[in-house]
Amino acid sequence: MSTGSMADHAYGVLRDRLVLLEIAPTHPIHEPRLAEELGVGRTPIREALKRLETDHLVVSYPRRGTFATAVDFHELNHISEIRQTLEPLAARNAAGNKDPEIKAEITAYLDTIDALDETANQRSLLLLDVHIHRLIYKASANKHLEETLVRLDNLVTRIWCLVIDQMPPISEHITEHTALLRAILDGDADLAAQLVSAHVNHFEQALRRAP
Numbered sequence: 001m002s003t004g005s006m007a008d009h010a011y012g013v014l015r016d017r018l019v020l021l022e023i024a025p026t027h028p029i030h031e032p033r034l035a036e037e038l039g040v041g042r043t044p045i046r047e048a049l050k051r052l053e054t055d056h057l058v059v060s061y062p063r064r065g066t067f068a069t070a071v072d073f074h075e076l077n078h079i080s081e082i083r084q085t086l087e088p089l090a091a092r093n094a095a096g097n098k099d100p101e102i103k104a105e106i107t108a109y110l111d112t113i114d115a116l117d118e119t120a121n122q123r124s125l126l127l128l129d130v131h132i133h134r135l136i137y138k139a140s141a142n143k144h145l146e147e148t149l150v151r152l153d154n155l156v157t158r159i160w161c162l163v164i165d166q167m168p169p170i171s172e173h174i175t176e177h178t179a180l181l182r183a184i185l186d187g188d189a190d191l192a193a194q195l196v197s198a199h200v201n202h203f204e205q206a207l208r209r210a211p
Helices: 003-019 031-038 041-052 073-093 100-114 120-137 143-162 170-175 177-186 189-209
Strands: 058-061 067-070
Touching: 003 031, 003 041, 003 058, 003 120, 003 143, 003 177, 031 041, 041 058, 041 100, 058 073, 073 120, 073 143, 073 177, 120 143, 120 170, 120 177, 170 177, 177 189
Parallel strands: none
Antiparallel strands: 058 067
């Protein structure tokens, strides 16, 4: 495995752990331990951490080290404001995407949702939700839009994890994606935009009722 692919692997693993708060907010990142655990060198870990700092998931301090960022519930206002503008754009673009591989991936996720096991562990359900969002962003076929929305979704998922015990079941949130994914498959850009806007708004309101 090349240094670049090792860094990509480390980045993916660490990103999910940070997003799901498996690395607790404000906790230090121990580079040697992570390198040993993931079976990679220190250089790939450092490259991954640089990317994660750009994602606002870690922060580095001179002579102190690198730490997971705090989760600030007050950021929800700013994140939701941007998502309400960009998520409908991504959904519209995705509905216009004719790529058969993208359509096959969307169909596969619809099948997964239809067969959803509500008793599955919390981590699996959270990652399913995250991956559905990432697929829609990828389907937008706009790399800048995709990167921005992935970063914002990661941040809002951290807020969700902070209050998840006070939120409705994860499975209910996931099944809301069914109509959206079908609208994207059908190429109905207007409906897809409307549904994702309602989804973002509903999720924000649920978060606000939780604390």
